[in-house]
Amino acid sequence: xxxxxxxxxCRARLAFDLLSHTWNAVVLWALREGPRRPVALREQIGxxxxxxxxxxxxxxxxxxxxxxxxxxxxxxxVEYELTALGRTLLGPIDAVGAWAFTYGDKVMAxxxxxxxxxxxxx
Amino acid sequence: xxxxxxxxxCRARLAFDLLSHTWNAVVLWALREGPRRPVALREQIGxxxxxxxxxxxxxxxxxxxxxxxxxxxxxxxVEYELTALGRTLLGPIDAVGAWAFTYGDKVMAxxxxxxxxxxxxx
DNA sequence: CGGAATCCGATGCGATACTG
DNA sequence: CAGTATCGCATCGGATTCCG
Numbered sequence: 001x002x003x004x005x006x007x008x009x010c011r012a013r014l015a016f017d018l019l020s021h022t023w024n025a026v027v028l029w030a031l032r033e034g035p036r037r038p039v040a041l042r043e044q045i046g047x048x049x050x051x052x053x054x055x056x057x058x059x060x061x062x063x064x065x066x067x068x069x070x071x072x073x074x075x076x077x078v079e080y081e082l083t084a085l086g087r088t089l090l091g092p093i094d095a096v097g098a099w100a101f102t103y104g105d106k107v108m109a110x111x112x113x114x115x116x117x118x119x120x121x122x
Numbered sequence: 123x124x125x126x127x128x129x130x131x132c133r134a135r136l137a138f139d140l141l142s143h144t145w146n147a148v149v150l151w152a153l154r155e156g157p158r159r160p161v162a163l164r165e166q167i168g169x170x171x172x173x174x175x176x177x178x179x180x181x182x183x184x185x186x187x188x189x190x191x192x193x194x195x196x197x198x199x200v201e202y203e204l205t206a207l208g209r210t211l212l213g214p215i216d217a218v219g220a221w222a223f224t225y226g227d228k229v230m231a232x233x234x235x236x237x238x239x240x241x242x243x244x
Numbered sequence: 245c246g247g248a249a250t251c252c253g254a255t256g257c258g259a260t261a262c263t264g
Numbered sequence: 265c266a267g268t269a270t271c272g273c274a275t276c277g278g279a280t281t282c283c284g
Contacts, residue, residue, distance in 0.1 A: 011226025015218050016148060018229075019141045022256085026138060038266065049258055054267060064232025076264085076266050085228050088221065095217040096137050099210065104133025106207050107140075110186025144277085160246065171278055176247055197245050198284080 018063065018089075023048060023056040025093050028065065028082065032090055035069070035081035065089060140185065140211075145170060145178040147215050150187065150204065154212055157191070157203035187211060 019025050023045075030036065030044050042053055057080055060066040065086035071077040082090075141147055145167075152158065152166050164175055179202055182188040187208035193199040204212075 011222040011230075012219050013148075014226050014229060015222030016141075016144070019138075019147075019218060020144050022138070022142050025141075050267070051259090051269095052257060055257095062233060062236045063229050064235075065229075070266095074264090074265090078266060085225060085232070088225055092214070092217040092221045095214040096141060099214045100133040100137030103207060103210055104136050107136060107185050107187075108133075110207070111184060113186075114184045172247070173249095173279090174277060177277090192246095196284085198247090200246060 015092075018065075019093075019096075021056070021059065023052060024060060025096070027053070027056050027060065028086060028089060029093055029097070031066065031080060031082050031086070035079040037077065037079055041080070060086070137214075140187075141215075141218075143178070143181065145174060146182060147218070149175070149178050149182065150208060150211060151215055151219070153188065153202060153204050153208070157201040159199065159201055163202070182208070 026045055026048075027041065030041055036044070038050070038053060038057075042048055042050065045053075048056075057066060057068070061068055061080075065083060066080050067083050069079045069081070071079070148167055148170075149163065152163055158166070160172070160175060160179070164170055164172065167175075170178075179188060179190070183190055183202075187205060188202050189205050191201045191203070193201070
């Protein structure tokens with residue numbers, strides 16, 4: 001596949017759009033080990049509000065990456081889990097995470113170097 | 123590495139932040155085959171404004187992923203190319219792109235199914 | 245051509261409060 | 265507990281214009 005074809009392919013754009021939403025990949029990753037309730041996800045992830053978590057889960061559900069299971073009764077009890085399709089995305093996400101683990105320090109070093117040359121620039 | 127450690131690792135957040143900027147991955151990919159001038163990048167990518175392209179390139183430069191080469195003279199002639207660090211990110215990006223190529227249809231099918239059930243919802 | 249400056253509408257996310 | 269409603273701030277991205 002040529003570069004142009006790759007970029008023109010709406011499926012590629014679609015994948016980048018998926019990952020370009022801040023919390024999508026993080027939430028998918030948090031679900032990697034099994035079903036989770038929203039409250040557990042929020043503890044596990046940290047720094048995500050109830051509203052944004054709900055929005056993110058809805059979006060992932062809309063794209064067929066997670067399933068929502070509602071257990072009847074009070075108090076409400078809901079669980080989310082990855083679909084088969086969602087699990088296939090863990091590989092690419094892991095590739096990104098592994099890259100970050102290996103090269104993250106170099107990126108931060110580059111940022112510091114840029115800041116040193118041009119303090120205040122960015 | 124546990125899920126929690128992965129999520130807490132600021133390097134992982136850094137990588138997701140890199141990909142969460144809409145055009146970063148696309149521009150990096152467009153540079154995969156060699157140095158490019160801005161005008162060529164815009165033709166190759168399509169749908170990106172001059173301003174946003176410049177911002178994206180600055181951001182990538184700041185993170186040490188691309189180099190900017192200015193050739194003196196008029197008219198202005200500038201080229202951007204991937205750094206060694208930038209090339210290491212092509213692997214993970216390719217993993218995402220390959221996923222999109224394989225599973226993109228299923229995602230779009232899931233979207234259509236969701237739209238059919240709840241027309242207007244999203 | 246490269247890119248900086250400006251304006252502007254759309255969207256994102258967070259905080260808070262509230263419902264069932 | 266799960267989710268929604270509302271508000272406000274910040275940011276993003278597009279269009280346009282102007283400069284070297």
